[in-house]
Amino acid sequence: MSPVEGGRLTDADRTTLSTVLDRLIPAVDDLPGAGKMGLAREIETRARRNRRLRSSLTAVMDALSLDLSAHAAGGFNALDTDAQIEALEIVESSIPDQFAPFLQLVYTIYYMQDAVLKRVGWTTGAVQPAGFDVEPFDETILANARQREPFWRKTE
Amino acid sequence: MSQTSQEDQIADVLIIGAGASGAAVAWKLSEAGFNVVCLEQGRWVRPENYVTGDADWELRALTDWSFDPNVRQRPEDYPVNGANTPITPLMFNAVGGSTIHWTAHTPRFHPSDFRVKSLDDVAADWPLTYFDLEPFYDLNDEMMGCSGISGDPANPTRSPRQMPPLGLGEDGKKLVAGFEKLGWHWWPSDSYVNSVPYGEGRGACNYCGPNGLGCKVKAKGSTDVTYWPHAIENGVALRTRCRVTRVTVDEDGKATGADYLDRNGRLRHQAAKSVVLAANGIGTPRLMLMSKSDAHPEGLANSSGLVGKNLMFHPYAVVMGLFPESLESWKGPQGNIFMSQEFYETDQSKDFVRGYSYQIVRSSGPAWHARGGFDGPVPWGENHHDAFANRFGKAIGIAVIGEDLPEEHNTVSLDEQLVDGSDLPAPKIDYTLSTNSRRLLDDGIANAQKVLKAAGAIDVSVNPLLKAGGWHLMGTARMGTNPAESVVNEWGQAHDIDNVFIVDGSVLITGGAVNPTPTIQALALRTADYIVRERSELKSEPTQVVSE
Numbered sequence: 001m002s003p004v005e006g007g008r009l010t011d012a013d014r015t016t017l018s019t020v021l022d023r024l025i026p027a028v029d030d031l032p033g034a035g036k037m038g039l040a041r042e043i044e045t046r047a048r049r050n051r052r053l054r055s056s057l058t059a060v061m062d063a064l065s066l067d068l069s070a071h072a073a074g075g076f077n078a079l080d081t082d083a084q085i086e087a088l089e090i091v092e093s094s095i096p097d098q099f100a101p102f103l104q105l106v107y108t109i110y111y112m113q114d115a116v117l118k119r120v121g122w123t124t125g126a127v128q129p130a131g132f133d134v135e136p137f138d139e140t141i142l143a144n145a146r147q148r149e150p151f152w153r154k155t156e
Numbered sequence: 157m158s159q160t161s162q163e164d165q166i167a168d169v170l171i172i173g174a175g176a177s178g179a180a181v182a183w184k185l186s187e188a189g190f191n192v193v194c195l196e197q198g199r200w201v202r203p204e205n206y207v208t209g210d211a212d213w214e215l216r217a218l219t220d221w222s223f224d225p226n227v228r229q230r231p232e233d234y235p236v237n238g239a240n241t242p243i244t245p246l247m248f249n250a251v252g253g254s255t256i257h258w259t260a261h262t263p264r265f266h267p268s269d270f271r272v273k274s275l276d277d278v279a280a281d282w283p284l285t286y287f288d289l290e291p292f293y294d295l296n297d298e299m300m301g302c303s304g305i306s307g308d309p310a311n312p313t314r315s316p317r318q319m320p321p322l323g324l325g326e327d328g329k330k331l332v333a334g335f336e337k338l339g340w341h342w343w344p345s346d347s348y349v350n351s352v353p354y355g356e357g358r359g360a361c362n363y364c365g366p367n368g369l370g371c372k373v374k375a376k377g378s379t380d381v382t383y384w385p386h387a388i389e390n391g392v393a394l395r396t397r398c399r400v401t402r403v404t405v406d407e408d409g410k411a412t413g414a415d416y417l418d419r420n421g422r423l424r425h426q427a428a429k430s431v432v433l434a435a436n437g438i439g440t441p442r443l444m445l446m447s448k449s450d451a452h453p454e455g456l457a458n459s460s461g462l463v464g465k466n467l468m469f470h471p472y473a474v475v476m477g478l479f480p481e482s483l484e485s486w487k488g489p490q491g492n493i494f495m496s497q498e499f500y501e502t503d504q505s506k507d508f509v510r511g512y513s514y515q516i517v518r519s520s521g522p523a524w525h526a527r528g529g530f531d532g533p534v535p536w537g538e539n540h541h542d543a544f545a546n547r548f549g550k551a552i553g554i555a556v557i558g559e560d561l562p563e564e565h566n567t568v569s570l571d572e573q574l575v576d577g578s579d580l581p582a583p584k585i586d587y588t589l590s591t592n593s594r595r596l597l598d599d600g601i602a603n604a605q606k607v608l609k610a611a612g613a614i615d616v617s618v619n620p621l622l623k624a625g626g627w628h629l630m631g632t633a634r635m636g637t638n639p640a641e642s643v644v645n646e647w648g649q650a651h652d653i654d655n656v657f658i659v660d661g662s663v664l665i666t667g668g669a670v671n672p673t674p675t676i677q678a679l680a681l682r683t684a685d686y687i688v689r690e691r692s693e694l695k696s697e698p699t700q701v702v703s704e
């Protein structure tokens with residue numbers, strides 16, 4: 001039976017998901033990995049609101065549990081780091097259509113976190129209402145382009 | 157002036173669809189005093205509700221604000237069976253239609269686009285010329301508000317643009333240098349994005365970036381903020397959340413109006429003296445095929461059998477250049493930097509006909525970069541952070557927009573199983589990329605790599621065919637002089653039914669190698685102009701009706 005019912009994870013699945021997140025986006029500088037950052041809950045909640053994301057989360061969690069239950073007591077969490085990465089690579093290549101939206105969701109939630117945005121130098125969060133400053137167009141840059149004779153194809 | 161309720165009013169003109177073309181026609185006819193009703197399955201989207209002001213905007217782009225109706229799945233969307241096409245059809249259903257999502261990059265067709273049979277012996281010539289359409293392009297520019305600058309040597313001289321071009325940004329300047337080094341054409345894009353305030357209540361672009369998610373400051377010309385306020389002021393009755401189920405006809409096969417489901421799901425009928433279809437290149441053939449009757453057994457106005465045939469998309473390839481330094485390439489509207497039309501026209505030395513444009517495209521927010529933008533995702537695992545840092549703000553894309561020639565086997569038909577939320581058949585798309593298109597894109601990719609290298613890119617990646625790129629829906633009820641080879645005449649009037657007009661992208665005979673919407677809207681205005689001039693018998697005493 002699927003470990004994920006209606007997109008809702010069990011506590012054990014949440015632990016697995018957290019470990020998965022740490023493998024996908026590991027710690028960097030003073031930031032913990034995506035799992036230790038506590039993003040499993042948010043990923044689960046956001047996935048529940050969208051059919052495609054929900055089924056991708058379910059598929060990935062299913063694939064991990066099915067694959068690992070066959071040859072590891074304690075499941076994904078009991079594996080060492082290299083084996084966890086290998087297990088994820090297998091899932092990625094065996095269900096690419098479901099893994100891709102799952103990874104998109106993980107990345108998107110991670111890059112919504114204030115601490116992450118600060119680290120990568122994205123200062124705005126939402127892009128409105130502040131927008132960005134861009135210099136007005138300066139016509140002098142057209143000096144060369146204007147030299148060219150019209151070259152569109154004449155028709156009559 | 158008499159007052160009537162919506163039920164007993166017979167409209168002079170019933171427009172189906174309130175997007176780019178429907179809005180233009182509604183305005184033009186109402187200016188001339190026609191009594192116009194428009195039925196739109198979507199609703200108004202208030203600019204203040206656009207998600208770019210929310211912290212989760214990048215997630216919303218993946219879910220309820222996706223360009224893909226199959227992902228979005230709002231009640232007003234209909235599903236599209238896209239299993240048999242390498243390009244996913246994209247659209248939005250609301251007042252403003254797909255212009256809510258568009259990036260408003262607004263070039264014009266070239267004169268040669270109207271003469272492809274005579275010049276290159278492919279497809280068919282149009283029954284009109286670029287210069288016939290020019291006044292309507294100009295009128296549309298004025299209504300939508302165009303930023304740009306005249307003098308482009310790749311195109312016929314244009315009237316002065318309403319506003320100066322948008323700023324190029326550091327990324328734009330970087331690529332200009334590449335094109336100049338190779339001596340290749342470039343010119344700032346015409347864009348229906350305000351570089352300075354223009355139009356009532358419409359501010360200047362503040363370069364926030366993702367204007368495909370809607371523009372909160374109304375700098376982007378979506379038709380809900382351009383044509384519609386004027387059309388409504390003129391008395392057009394725009395009824396939202398009304399899904400048309402079929403166009404009705406009398407025993408002679410003339411249109412009498414349309415059946416529709418109102419916002420409460422009740423089946424109603426809107427009577428009209430004429431019907432204008434503006435439901436886009438997929439929605440219109442779908443509706444025509446749903447409108448079979450004794451008089452039109454193959455679907456409305458389909459004696460040619462061409463309704464739903466000749467679907468064109470514009471296949472896109474995207475070549476991304478990575479630069480060593482940050483160009484902050486998220487600053488500014490994503491698709492509105494500049495264009496190159498160096499390779500627009502047929503070159504006899506190549507193994508394909510017609511050509512392509514380059515549209516220079518920016519990146520977007522951090523999650524967009526991680527997800528890969530136009531390319532594959534940044535790898536997960538140990539290398540993730542370094543790989544992300546190498547891309548973030550340093551990527552510029554060159555989109556190759558290829559001309560897609562009409563082919564009868566590329567079709568919109570009615571799916572036999574899939575239905576929308578009202579149990580109406582969903583459209584099914586069958587599309588294959590032609591050899592000509594593939595060759596043309598490959599040539600575009602090779603030249604884009606050269607220009608990115610010339611601009612100083614340290615790494616270049618190629619997406620040979622953008623899957624999520626079906627934003628231009630064209631050709632499925634095409635125009636022509638011969639009723640056996642086309643669905644409408646040069647005025648957009650159905651050959652089979654003189655009180656049915658089609659004004660959306662369906663009527664395009666060929667697609668050019670540019671974004672098509674100014675051409676779609678100019679044609680729509682031309683059709684409206686024809687109705688005003690030649691079909692005054694459709695016009696009745698003014699009445700006053702209420703919009704919803």
Ligand SMILES: Cc1cc2nc3c(=O)[nH]c(=O)nc-3n(C[C@H](O)[C@H](O)[C@H](O)COP(=O)(O)OP(=O)(O)OC[C@H]3O[C@@H](n4cnc5c(N)ncnc54)[C@H](O)[C@@H]3O)c2cc1C
Nearest residue numbers: 173175176177197249253254259260261400439660671673
């Ligand atoms: C993400 C994106 C980016 C784009 N960028 C550009 C760009 O930069 N430049 C450019 O030129 N073009 C661009 N386009 C394309 C442009 O938006 C379309 O060409 C244009 O909107 C087509 O106009 P239309 O009137 O044919 O249809 P639409 O604008 O799609 O309007 C059709 C309307 O009809 C309604 N409708 C359909 N069926 C029914 C029914 N049965 N009953 C009632 N209502 C119905 C729909 O709800 C919709 O509102 C883009 C499109 C997308 C999706």
